[in-house]
Amino acid sequence: MDIAESERRVLDAAEALFYEHGVQAVGMDRIRSASGVSLKRLYQCFPSKEALVEAWLRRRDRHWRGMLAGCVERRSAADRPLAVFEWLHAWFAEPDFRGCAFINAFGEMGAGSTAVADAVRDHKAEVRGYLLGLVRAAGAVNAERLADQLAVLMDGAITTAAITGEAGVALRARDAAAVLLAPAG
Numbered sequence: 416m417d418i419a420e421s422e423r424r425v426l427d428a429a430e431a432l433f434y435e436h437g438v439q440a441v442g443m444d445r446i447r448s449a450s451g452v453s454l455k456r457l458y459q460c461f462p463s464k465e466a467l468v469e470a471w472l473r474r475r476d477r478h479w480r481g482m483l484a485g486c487v488e489r490r491s492a493a494d495r496p497l498a499v500f501e502w503l504h505a506w507f508a509e510p511d512f513r514g515c516a517f518i519n520a521f522g523e524m525g526a527g528s529t530a531v532a533d534a535v536r537d538h539k540a541e542v543r544g545y546l547l548g549l550v551r552a553a554g555a556v557n558a559e560r561l562a563d564q565l566a567v568l569m570d571g572a573i574t575t576a577a578i579t580g581e582a583g584v585a586l587r588a589r590d591a592a593a594v595l596l597a598p599a600g
Contacts (some may be wrong), residue, residue, distance in 0.1 A: 416456075418460060421460050422448040422460045425452050426462065426467075426471055429446055429468075432445060433471060434516050437519065438519075438523045439492055439523050443464055443467075466528055466530070468524060468555055473537075475517075476517075476534070476537070483499065483545070486498065487549070495549045495552050496549045496592060496596055497592055497596070500572065500586065500592055501589065502591030504583070504585035506585075507582035507584070509575040512577070512582075517538045518574065520535060542566060542569070543563065543566045546565045546566055546569075547562035561595060561596070564592075569588070572588035
């Protein structure tokens with residue numbers, strides 16, 4: 416097995432284990448067992464758990480934003496900002512939904528890991544930038560402020576859904592977003 420295949424297998428195992436159980440609860444030996452990669456190879460790919468968590472978050476960011484965009488981009492420009500919350504609703508209803516991996520990882524490691532904190536901040540900035548593009552394309556006048564507000568609504572909905580287990584919170588956040596977007600239309 417080459418290094419790229421080893422990295423993929425380790426990241427796949429990290430994705431499943433970190434998201435379900437949390438970063439602190441999963442040791443490198445458990446990642447090794449789940450991935451089928453030797454401990455020596457694992458550490459060749461990721462010299463520390465912090466490096467693995469950072470790589471997992473960066474890969475998850477690309478995947479998560481890609482899935483969001485894939486759903487949202489099918490809608491008209493005017494409907495895309497609200498479609499974000501409809502996609503969230505579908506995500507929240509998935510049986511393995513455990514909240515925001517980025518907020519969860521920041522809560523566990525952010526204060527002690529610059530790399531993890533940077534990966535989380537980069538993700539949040541990318542999401543906010545994506546929202547900014549959506550509201551600009553929808554014709555929003557105060558797009559910067561509106562993007563900030565939608566980002567807060569998103570994070571609030573994700574966190575609330577993780578705590579309550581209620582997918583419908585995304586639809587209530589969508590209704591709040593519609594109120595914010597109404598003057599922009």
